[in-house]
Amino acid sequence: MTRRTRRTALASGLTALALVAALTSGGCSAERRDTLVVLGPWTGAEGIAFEAMLKRLDDGTGKTYAYRGTRSLRETLVAQLEAGDPPDVAVLNSLGELTEYARGNRLEPLDTPGHPPWAPRIDVNGSRHTYWVPLKVDLKSLVWSKKNKGSEGNKGGAGNPRWCVGLASQATSGxxxxxWIEDLVLHRSGPDVYARWASGRLSWRSAAVRGAWTAWARLLGERSKKSVDLSLTTSYEGTRDPDAERPRPRGLLNSPELDCTHEHQSAFIRYLYANAKGKGGAKEGGGVRVDPSARFLPGPAAHDGAYEVAGDMAAAFRGGPAARELVERLSGGAARRLWHEEAEPELRPFFPGAGDPRPTDPGGDEVAAILTGGAKALCFDASDAMPPALRDAFHRAVLRYFRDPSAARLDTLLGQLDTVRAETGGGTLAPDLLCAPPAPG
Known part of the structure; x- marks a missing residue:
């Protein structure tokens, strides 16, 4: 949201094109000598909190840090690189993009040790280095449900969730x-198969991958054309009803049009469900709780301890030692403490270390416990680990399959994805870099 980490829907007053132009025409170079510029994906309340942390972090460094937030991050960064004026530091959630930038000599190597699955050491020009560090992380293998519905899973045939589906997300719809597909591959086939697929070593037409697509269709059940069209045009955040006497909050679970009880979504969505409660049940007066998705997904119980995760990583694109120092400071304990202090409770980030500050909103502490010790394996988001062209093709294929989940359509889509896999080399990272147990400390 990122892609899969949340992009707060507060208007910036600029179109994406105007924003790119504003950020590329002197947005960095005018301040180059005295200021280190960080380009990142957070806007609205998230961007305000990150910027406040950054300003507090620059005290006593002799350098000024400035934040430039955009909801068109990839387009902005590509435009700046083409203009020869990249930011000093950029924050991305795609390991595939970061690896391509590193191997294209766009990133400066760091002195920090590897931190898989968030920031592994990779081979570039015959030597191994870390090129980025995790700033914040996220847990994806979760299901949010309406009050008194959260304990009903469908493993073994129990329960009958009505799944919320909102697939629209501007340029990254899908x-x-x-x-869903990634989580199903992980829970049906385990981390080893998942990592081979995510790294391009396993065909999209394999039984493990194909089975995940058909399992998704079975879980969602029969859907009318009206329901399908609604899901394809509904934002993952849901929508408000501006004509209602008391406008309902966003969130797919709050949408009467979707008429659903369960939502498969990562931990960042908790800002929409601030009253969410963990496994103890829904908070009195609240309406939503959160549970590990393994309770609802088919697959061996041995894989229930594996979770899909994502993260936002910082890399130095230019700026020399000062930029590299900033990247390392951004992932340090002081920055995490300040960020935690500046963010609203439901927007407080998750961090990868057990000793880092934890969100205190209901459900947040439980999610943090899984990320920092409760999981057996954390596997990085497969599409974010793929080359960008393959990731984008995956997004489009999901939208087409959702509209037509026939066997013939699936055969065509998986064949096309295998073609893109061959054209792009399939993967950017080795399988053993994509899954790891939670890091100690």
Whole structure:
């Protein structure tokens, strides 16, 4: 949201094109000598909190840090690189993009040790280095449900969830569906198969991958054309009803049009369900709780301890030692403490270390416990680990399959994805870099 980390829907007053132009025409170079510029995906309340942390972090460094937030991150960064004026530091959630930038000599190597699955050491020009660090992380293998519905799973045939589906997300529409496929591959086939597929070593037409697509269709059940069209045009955040006497909050679970009880979505969505409660049940007066998705997904119980995760990583594109130092400071304890202090409770980030500050909103502490020790394996978001062209093709294929989940359509889509896999080399990282147990400390 990122792609899959949330992009707060507060208007910036600029179109994406105007924003790119504003950020590329002197947005960095005018301040180059005295200011280190960080380009990132957070706007609205998230961007305000990150910027406040950054301003507090620059005290006593002799450098000024400035934040430039955009909801068109990839387009902005590509435009700046083509203009020869990249930011000093950029924050991305795609390991595939970061690896391509590193191997294209766009990134500066760091002195920090590897931190899989968030920031592994990779081979570039015959030597191994870390090129980015995790700033914030997210847990994806979760299901949010209406009060008194959260304990009903469908493993073993129990329960009958009515699944919320909102696949629209501007240029990256489809990613909520790819999250479903990825989680199903992980829970049905385990981390080893998942990592081979995510790294391009396993065919899209293999039984493990194909089975995940058909399992998704079975879980969602029969859907009318009206329901399908609604899901394809509904934002993953849901929508408000401006004509209602008391406008309902956003969130797919709050949408009467979708008429659903369960939502498969990562932990960032908790800002829409601030009253969410963990496994103890829904908070009195609240309406939503959160549970591990393994309770609802088919697959061996041995894989229930594996979780799909995502993260926002910082890399130095230019700026020399000062930029590299900033990247390392951004992932340090002081920055995490300040960020936690500046963010609203439901927007407080998750961090990868057990000793880092944890969100205190209901459900947030439980999610943090899984990320920092409760999981057996954390596997990085498969599409974010793929080359960008393959990731984008995956997004489009999910949208087409959702409209027509026939066997013939699936055969065509998986064949096309295998073709893109061959054209792009399939993967950017080795399988053993994509899954790891939670890091100690």
């Amino acid at each position: 990613w909520p569906g790819t999250d």
